[in-house]
Amino acid sequence: MSLFEDFVVYLCSSPTALLGVVALLLVLHLVSKSFTSQEYRKVPPGPRPLPLLGNLLQLDLKRPYITLCELSKKHGSVFTVYFGTNKVVVLAGYRAVKEALVSYAEEFGDRDVLPIFNDLNRGHGILFANGESWKEMRRFALTTLRDFGMGKRLSEHKILEECHHLIQEFEKHEGMPFDTACPVNHATSNIISAIVYGSRFEYNDPRFKNMVRRANENVRIVGSASIQLYNMFPRLVSWIKNRQLLLKNLVMIVRDVKELMMHLKETLNPDFCRGLVDCFLIRELKEEDSCVKDTHYNENNLIFTVTNLFSAGTDTTATTLRWGLLFMAKYPHIQDQVQEELSRVVGSRQIQVDDRKNLPYTDAVIHETQRLASIVPMAIPHKTSRDVTFQGFFIKEGTTVFPLLTSVLHDESEWESPNSFNPSHFLDKEGQFIRRDAFMPFSAGRRVCLGESLAKMELFLFFTTLLQHFRFTPPPGVPEEELDLTPAVGFTLNPTPHELCAVSRQ
Template sequence: MDLLSTAILLLLLALTYLVLNPSLRAKGKLPPGPRPLPVLGNLLQLRTQDMLTSLTKLSKEYGSVYTVHLGPRRVVVLSGYQAVKEALVDQGEEFSGRGDYPVFFNFTKGNGIAFSNGERWKALRRFSVQILRNFGMGKRSIEERILEEGNFLLAELRKTEGDPFDPTFVLSRSVSNIICSVLFGSRFDYDDERLLTIISLINDNFKIMSSPWGEMYNVFPSLLDWVPGPHRRLFRNYNRMKDLIACSVRDHQASFDPSSPRDFIDCFLTKIAQEKQDPLSHFYMDTLLMTTHNLLFGGTETVGTTLRHAFLMLMKYPEVQARVQEEIDQVVGRTRLPALEDRPAMPYTDAVIHEVQRFADVIPMNLPHRVVRDTAFRGFLLPKGTDVITLLNTVHQDPSQFLTPQKFNPEHFLDANKRFKKSPAFMPFSAGRRLCLGESLARMELFLYLTAILQNFSLQPLGAPEDIDLTPLSSGLGNLPRPFQLSLRAR
């Protein structure tokens, strides 16, 4: 038998083995999807300038679970409430890994609470949850900080005196001060250079990540590392932010008293000191810097962006704004700021805030998940390490869960008796094991900020309400609202 015949025979034997061996056959039993090309994957079927829309359209062709190749990277995509819920909630442990996301990973290197995996992630999450609770997360003490900061924000808004202005920066400064007070131990004055730099860096990076450049970097990071463009600014911004945090850590170390921790950084420094002899410890300086960065980024951008979406929606639908103000006047009046204890008596306001979050869909594709072991899911077998994208936009627009999913409609969160009702398909903070660490803080901030603003001001568009465009400026990591100005009329 010649060499060619031997090679053909061995190839046939190998193929027969693969076909007949059930364990190996199951190992490759991935959901169907479009046929990929070498290197490019399915990029010809995807619009990199609008990846979200492309992935959503593919789900209509291939179903609620399908496989797609983003360049050389294979991912499984989940669409619709039922599929996402089965993965993140019903099989939460299996889907608890964090998938590749180069715009973050190439900075964090898998460190920090948001982008770590395995035992490191579990240790950092347990520690962070406990420390944040100790400093008031979800408690009355953090509510008092938000109310205090709300007064500073109202004072800034009064300075506009009815003139048109862009609310982006003033909202971001106020929201960021809440998480800054937890992380660094104190708020910043609104003209403090450190706060202004933090806001500028976070806003710029969120905009780049949500742009086509950010999407392309996630697909071809090694290539784009050599290509000029705004994505190069991402990592300069990251490093500037890291330097700012490191400077604050050094200030903490100079006045550090382990018996009296003042904030999150002090508690982390204490943990580092306690475990400094353990070579396997997950608590060291770089972990502190990355975790602080993750919390600062998440605690600043998402709430500020949601509030800007809310302003646009309330101006486009002035009857909704008027009804919220009427409920505030009836329940709270004008002599004090709204408080969390008022929320149960304000079902319409609560429904509007939930509908803003559903309709805005600030993080529409979620951060990627990863299966941590070989996982059976809906008749398929996802091998350990498979990255999974959960399309939260399809959850929030699922017609089986919302009567008019394409429309802004607060009635989605009201029952027949006009009482507030929860929806299991409400997932703006993700779901399951990777649920956003700051969910309770964000929910408090949205209610307290929005009600305080509407108690004191009416939001006035510069043009006709019906001309307001609610479609996002870009949809990558985030759904960014289009730039706008408004004026405030004192009530």
């Protein structure tokens, strides 16, 4: 039975809910002219919505980004869709997204906090907050992450240390097929953990394993069709199982973070910061001593800043790295060229960040992995901070905006072969690496990913070190062409569960 059918059955079994829907339909019918009539100011076009349902019947809730890309071909680069009764303006293609997020950074810079994100973050932290609290927490996080070496030598040392542990995990499988998800997730999670908490975790630490599992599970579930339905009708379908699982995970995540914070608080040395949590606690004490009113340095902001960084720092980098390894197994001729370049330029010594400039083909492969995988296809929703006229269309203050990042990374007017894995997108005629303006996997503007420099360093060092040590192949008997590149359903696009062989090259 489909989600829509489940919804209908629920309404039929609940007279109160059914009466509420009928009343809402009557009201919507009376004001339906607002959907169809042209205002005195030109609004973005779009498919005609139905009362209550909006364009729900035209959307694939499991993969809405595909539907929205298709709709953009008919309605243009700036168009309107209705997720239920919620009006959404979609920005498609490089030019529209770049202009909105960069040239109109203030107007399109607010975060639209969907019901599920409000349930999980309660307006605290960085990713799903607005106003002065968001500004202060983002500023604090950026400053502190830089102080702890984000994108610098200190981070490089942490990543290279973690590369050693990850290699050991891969070697345990002795060339036999295994799922790369857990070890890769643990490795990337340890980088952000070392920066946030001041130390890494052992891969077999039960609490650490559960923290990573819950974070990844929440990212996956948030992108499910049932949660999309909840975001449209939060009062009607708050009972859905996936929402209850998200809230249950949240309770356990907060418990773990509080326990780790308590230990750090008990051993805090104001003269020596081990990580971001220490810096926050010291700042909190200073604000208390100064009797600062309405301080943003409180327990809730610390908890949700940490959980935001932990989830984002684990899932996105690990997902991209797993796509990279899958592409190498899928396209062995490209893996050959990467490994030839690594052998010629680096040899058997430890790879360093400074090697990147001498590894143009490898760098191009990493960028092409990010482009084609397009792991955050719709970005995190934005909201207009004021009325704005954009590309000739009037968009009201408070309108939800989806910058369709996947339409940028697959823009046919910007990429020679947008739907194929082609490292030449990032190489000139002489084989040297070139930057492309339409390469925007980290978004842009006020809400650009604050961990971009760290993620770039992680991807380069993890990917090259693994390719230096292993040959990645499909399981025995599985041809390369049978490796499935269809992404799994989720808020970020992970590869479908699969196994690879990591055959030692030593």
